Amino acid sequence: MPVDSTEKPLFASKLDAPPRLADAVSEAIAAALFDGRIATGDPLPSEGEIAREFGISKPIAREALRQLSGAGLIQTQQGKVARAKAITGEPLDRIYGYAVRSSLTRLREANEMRHLVETGIARLAAERRDAEGLAMMEEAVREMHAGLGEPDRFTAADIAFHLGMAMATGNAMIRMQVEGMRSVQREVSELFSRRSSRTRADWQATVRRHEDLLAAIRDGEVEAAVQMVDRHYEAADIASFEVAGEGDEGPAGG
Incomplete structure (x- = not known):
């Protein structure tokens, strides 16, 4: 792809003096x-x-x-x-995937990070309410209802919901960050779904939390959206990590 000298150069070809x-x-x-x-x-x-x-x-x-x-x-x-290539959070997703599968400690840390990040995302999403993101969240909730009791389908819908929330901010860098955290979400969701005591009421309660969060964002209720995220993570943390057992650090330790 030669550069036409009559057009604006494709690259800024003047380089600073770099280390490399x-x-x-x-x-x-x-x-x-x-x-x-x-x-x-x-x-x-x-x-x-x-x-x-x-x-x-x-x-x-x-x-x-x-x-x-x-x-x-x-x-x-x-x-x-x-x-x-399409610019996505895939490279970061691979790194987080390695980390969260290495030990329960890394998974807990990554989920804590995700909680903090998504609190800010919910706030911005409620302020901006990008239509494409809201539509993705609404479709994800419908898919959650359809996937009750089906761990793989439910997890895919859950991941789509949180990506939709990122898209509702209208910020491409936030979208990339959430794409990069899919491994964290997937691991937590799979722990959640593997609980032997998991009932249909548990699945339905998870959907309701997502519906409440969607409603707060759609209505522009910023503080309510933040509270919904906190409530969601509190419930998900307790339910998901209890299956691993207190003090169980997984195959790689802490």
Whole structure:
């Protein structure tokens, strides 16, 4: 993808003096990905074209692309042009997934983090009430009702609900963060669903908590939305972690 000299350059090719040139090049390309100059699925310039654009060597251009691939921003394949990937929380989700599966301590810590993050998300969602996010939350609640007693289906709907709440803020970075926490939510939900004492009334109570949270956000009741998040996490923590047993730190310890 050669750069037409009559058009605005694809990258900001003037580099500061970085510790490593590859870092500066990868950041310039990432900026083009995040601000939409390179759209999802678009091919990136070749290593040679990147090298000419920035006045660097091909190995440095190759290292910059390797960094972007490792961050999950582009897709590279031997012998094929690199392409932009959809920007999501997938890389963070993998990291959290490793952490929460390593021990109950890490899972508790991650769920505590998620509680704090979602308190702020609920507040902003109730203030902004983005229509797409609200619609996603409403559909997720309907799916929860349909998936009562079906752990996999119910968990998928639960994850969709919280992603919808993030989308209701209208903030793309918040959406990415919540996508990155799906592993945490999935592990907690699976613990919750594995309880031998889990009754239909328990499932229904979980749905009602989500319905109350949705109503508070939809009605713009900011403080009520925050309280609903606190209530939801208090109930979910007790129910989910009791199945693991007090002091059980899992296979990897604390």
